[in-house]
Amino acid sequence: MDFKNVNDLENFFIEQDIFAMEALKLEGDITEVLLVGENRFEKMLQFIKRNEIKTVLYQSYIVNEEDYFISNDMIEDLMDEDTIEFLKENGYMENLWSVISQHNKQVKKHLGLLDSYIIEVINEGVLYRVGTTNFGIDTPEVVIEDFLSNYESDMEEHQNELRHHNFKERMNLRREQExxxxxxxxxxxxxxxxxxxxxxxxxxxxxxxxxxxxxxxxxxxxxxxxxxxxxxxxxx
CATH class of the missing domain: 1.10.10 (Arc Repressor Mutant, subunit A)
Known part of the structure; x- marks a missing residue:
């Protein structure tokens, strides 16, 4: 199979009744087409098994504690010292623990289940990537990033204060040395x-x-x- 353009790709999958979807071409080192829309996973697997496409990579994301659960001792790995200090000084740690607790409850509820999958089809030098999510459970990194985004402006002000404080400290040290x-x-x-x-x-x-x-x-x-x-x- 050789898809001449994105429209050919859309029409092909629609005719196969595998996707009711649209395709978006992305620029990069390799031509990449992102498929989005309602997909029919079982039909896609059957289609792959018939080997009608040259190369297929399938990656599943199963909900497990190792990749999804956020333990207390992970916080220092997910945030730097200044950020943790900012949260403590402003009384935001309680909010963080609440978000983490809700996230961990969701993880435990879905342990062992398929959270999402990505199928990459490489054909005639073009990469077609298909992905879907069942539950949309975020990884620890995303949970923390989303949480901190709520305090972005306050954190920026905090960083500016730290820089000013550090500058004053350096100046005082310099004067003392002089x-x-x-x-x-x-x-x-x-x-x-x-x-x-x-x-x-x-x-x-x-x-x-x-x-x-x-x-x-x-x-x-x-x-x-x-x-x-x-x-x-x-x-x-």
Whole structure:
């Protein structure tokens, strides 16, 4: 079989009474056609068994605890620390546990049943994908994503506050480091004040203190050394 276009595909399946459907062509690395609409699963399986299409991939999704159930210890894997902290600070954790509880009840009710399936038919270099859902039970990732979408704007504001807080922390740390460096430099100058006074001129004093500071592991700019020398030497 070689379908020339999407209309040929639609007409073919309608004539076979397998789908009352429509098809949508998607762009990608491989030509892909998504089939949507009411499908007749048993007739599709019979059709596949007759080997009238070259390659068929069938994937079923059975409701099981491993793939669908959300346990308490999964939360840290599904959300980052900042998000969890946001939910706790704003009293939203109770809402989350409620959503998870309802989801888990639905999972237990449908354990072992076929939740959905996808059939992929590859023919003449074209991929035709058919999918349907019986119960529409979401995976843990989707449950959490849907829940968090309710607080998207609040979370964005929270993230901005965190960034601002982190920026302030970095600035405070930088100022503290600068203060400690300045203090260490001034102490070093005081310790070497006699030697500095014996040097003939300002450039030689700057070079001397630059070398001493490097030996002591003090990272400082020459302009800061110059400023500290001017202040301290004027007092001595």
């Amino acid at each position: 203060r400690k460096t300045k203090e260490a430099l001034e102490n070093l100058i005081t310790e070497n004040i006699d030697q500095l006074k014996s040097l003939p001129n300002k450039p030689s004093r700057i070079e001397y203190m630059t070398r001493i500071a490097e030996e002591k592991g003090i990272s400082v700019y020459k302009k800061d050394i110059t400023m500290s020398l001017d202040i301290l030497l004027s007092k001595k």
